[in-house]
Amino acid sequence: MKDKNLVLVEIDSGVEDIKLRYILEREVAEHLRRKQEHPLKILREVLEEEAQRWSEFLDWLHAEIDRYYDNDGEGEEKDKEYVLVELKVGDIKHNVVFHRGFAEYLEKKTDSIRVLRESSEKEQQKGAIVEAWLYHELFHYYD
DSSP states (O other), X not given: XXXXXXXXXXXXXXXTTOEEEEEEEHHHHHHHHHHOSSOEEEEEEEOHHHHHHHHHHHHHHHHHHHHHTTXXXXXXXXXXXXXXXXXXXXXXXXXXXXXXXXXXXXXXXXXXEEEEEEOOHHHHHHHHHHHHHHHHHHHHHHO
């Protein structure tokens, strides 16, 4: 496999204990770090096999999100409580805010997800803002 020089980065969400971590090519991480819109730290190098496991987990997670909320958003309308969740695959940890019902549903399906504490819609929105910024920057970087 060709080495892509992958790194694990942490982006500041603006909430103290919400750590948004992503695997990026080093060149992209350096580019985003220079932007300084959202503070970004390069934590360490990542092997391609580790990145592949993380990617497969995220594919599974997105399929579960689609399955859970596929009932015309019924789950979201009923569930107004939020929790901070830790996603963990190997040594990679990423925190995200989910509706409580969805987080509990996921906890029953895998050991890779753990509820950490109560959260709020405001904290969820802060994380979403960072993710939207990241996807916007990646789109323009690779365009």
